[in-house]
Amino acid sequence: MTQTPHLGFIVAAYGLAALTILAMVVAIFLDYRELRAKLRALEGAATGAAEGMET
Amino acid sequence: MWKLANPTIFLALTRRVLPWLALATAGLFVVGLWMSFAAPPDYQQGDTVKIMYIHVPAAWLSTFIYGVMSLASLGTLVWRHPLADAAQKAAAPLGAGFTFICLVTGSLWGKPMWGTYWVWDARLTSVLVLFILYLGLIALWRSIDDPGSAARAAAILTLVGAVDLPIIKFSVEWWNTLHQPASVFRMDGPTIAPELLWPLLVMAIAFTTLFLTLHLMAIRNEILRRRVARLTMIAAAEGDALGPRLTPRVAQS
Numbered sequence: 001m002t003q004t005p006h007l008g009f010i011v012a013a014y015g016l017a018a019l020t021i022l023a024m025v026v027a028i029f030l031d032y033r034e035l036r037a038k039l040r041a042l043e044g045a046a047t048g049a050a051e052g053m054e055t
Numbered sequence: 056m057w058k059l060a061n062p063t064i065f066l067a068l069t070r071r072v073l074p075w076l077a078l079a080t081a082g083l084f085v086v087g088l089w090m091s092f093a094a095p096p097d098y099q100q101g102d103t104v105k106i107m108y109i110h111v112p113a114a115w116l117s118t119f120i121y122g123v124m125s126l127a128s129l130g131t132l133v134w135r136h137p138l139a140d141a142a143q144k145a146a147a148p149l150g151a152g153f154t155f156i157c158l159v160t161g162s163l164w165g166k167p168m169w170g171t172y173w174v175w176d177a178r179l180t181s182v183l184v185l186f187i188l189y190l191g192l193i194a195l196w197r198s199i200d201d202p203g204s205a206a207r208a209a210a211i212l213t214l215v216g217a218v219d220l221p222i223i224k225f226s227v228e229w230w231n232t233l234h235q236p237a238s239v240f241r242m243d244g245p246t247i248a249p250e251l252l253w254p255l256l257v258m259a260i261a262f263t264t265l266f267l268t269l270h271l272m273a274i275r276n277e278i279l280r281r282r283v284a285r286l287t288m289i290a291a292a293e294g295d296a297l298g299p300r301l302t303p304r305v306a307q308s
Contacts, residue, residue, distance in 0.1 A: 004102040006167040013106045013160040017113070020159075021265070024152045028272045035279040042286040 062278045065138060069271045076268045083261035090254035097251065103167055108254055110160040111239075112262035113153045117185060118220055120150035120266065124192075125217045128210035138274065140206030141281075143213065144196050145273030149266060151189035158186060169233060177226035178234035181219055188216040202281070 004010070087108070097104035124146045130139025161179070162172045173179065192209055199205035222229075227236045238246045245252055 004096075006101070006103045009163045009167050010102060010105050013109060013163040016159050016163075017109045017156045020152050020156050024149060024269060027148070028269055028276060031276050032272065032279070035276055035283055038283045039279060039286070042283065042290060045290065 062137070062281075066275060066278060069275050073268065073271055076264060076271065080261060080264040080268050083257060083264055087254060087258040087261045090257055094254045095250055100168060103164060104251065106160050106164040107251075108258045110157060110164060111255055112259040113156040113160060114182070115259055116262050116266055117150060117154035117157050117182065118223055119263070120146050120153060121185060121188075121213075121217065121220060123270075124150065124213050125220075128213040131206050131210040132214075138278075140202070140210070141274050141277035142270070143206070143209060145277050146270055147189055147192045147196065147209075149269055149273065151186060151193065153262070153266070154182065154186040154189060158182060174233050176232040176234055177230040178223065178232050181223045181226050185216075185219050185223060188212075188219065192216075202284075 091105055091108040094105070094108075096102045100107075124143050127136075127139045127143035127146065130136035131143060158179075161182075165174075166172050192212060195209050195212060196205050199208060226232060227234055239252070239255070247255070
């Protein structure tokens, strides 16, 4: 394997594929985290407002 | 199937399934990569054949994902399935990602094997068209504010673009291409030696479970995005009654 003249192409292919997959995973995870935070804020605000109206 | 149309049931299902699917994906990749690097070199390509273990699964997924999106588009246009447009929207960036991997790894294989990174032959060009279609669909979703209108427009474009799938599949038979013809899914069986075929199949399953995992996660995000949008609209409508407490936090979103 180390004697292959095309090792650079193989490493580049696996590296770029790994980076692309990692980018997709991270993008989806960060999107999820951001949405959860927004949802918590909105639900918290709505609950707080409802409690405020009751009192 | 129709029960899953209920977002709450779908979210509960993904909560249960996702950890197992992610674990299976990781395990399959460990086994697949180990098999790929332990596999013998090809008699013509040498060790460069190892690029095929990521290029071919990515190529399969690039068309498979578009097929999934086409079915979801039918779900949007014909059955108005509540999760169909979420599934379609969530799949487009993943399709673009795997098609990008397919194009880049194919190019990196082509240079040492063909002597060039790129040729405008029918297979390569039709896959590039598929990549552009994915990017166009992502742009379309982002350019229309109303989710219902965006879903219908994206569904129509997806179904029109589906004509590219048979062109990709049969391009190597219809035209004289530099790209080799099919060597796995053939009427007379695969033409690849089993020592090279098995790692390829395991990697293909690993890539497919990876897509399923990411797709479920992305659909879950779309459901949450709709909840955020709905709550934001309710908050905006009730903004006057509720006072300024809500609006600044909503405005940040």
